[in-house]
Amino acid sequence: MSLYAVEPLELIQSLALKLREFEVVKPPKGSEFWKTAFFKELAPVDHENFWYIRCASLLRRMGKTDGVGVNRLKKVYGGRNRRGSASSHSAKGSGKIIRLALQQLEKANLVVKTEKNGRIISKEGRSLLERIAYSIIRTKK
Numbered sequence: 001m002s003l004y005a006v007e008p009l010e011l012i013q014s015l016a017l018k019l020r021e022f023e024v025v026k027p028p029k030g031s032e033f034w035k036t037a038f039f040k041e042l043a044p045v046d047h048e049n050f051w052y053i054r055c056a057s058l059l060r061r062m063g064k065t066d067g068v069g070v071n072r073l074k075k076v077y078g079g080r081n082r083r084g085s086a087s088s089h090s091a092k093g094s095g096k097i098i099r100l101a102l103q104q105l106e107k108a109n110l111v112v113k114t115e116k117n118g119r120i121i122s123k124e125g126r127s128l129l130e131r132i133a134y135s136i137i138r139t140k141k
Contacts, residue, residue, distance in 0.1 A: 006133045006137060011129075011133055012053060012060055014132050014136060016052040017052075018128065018132060020052055025105065031047070032047040034096075034097060035094065036077065037092070037094055038094075039082070040079075054101055058098065059110060059111070059129065060129065062121045067118045067119065067120050069118035070098050071095075072118075073098045074092040076093075077093030078092040078093045079091060079093070110125035
């Protein structure tokens with residue numbers, strides 16, 4: 001339950017630093033030019049850390065839910081598509097970024113793909129989340 005006891009931003013930043021140590025988790029070639037959704041105007045400004053932050057955010061999100069697929073995560077990482085003088089609509093985020101990040105997390109044995117429930121966090125992934133959360137709690141005391 002320590003996952004819920006820490007601030008999400010602190011957990012994601014600490015987890016992103018830890019994910020840099022995994023050699024299979026690395027930004028794909030050309031990813032510094034990718035936008036995170038079609039309605040965005042620019043790619044992320046902090047493109048050196050973006051990939052690790054997104055992977056950490058995905059891992060945290062999967063730690064909070066049971067089974068999740070790419071389509072549901074696209075809705076989570078979506079936003080508002082502003083259409084000029086017309087009314088705004090919600091829009092989904094980039095599926096390729098989410099899919100590639102999940103595939104890398106699978107290779108690092110942090111996520112497991114199931115037949116019916118989509119992807120779930122593995123025991124190693126849960127352990128990593130809990131260890132980082134406990135270390136954040138200990139440093140605050």
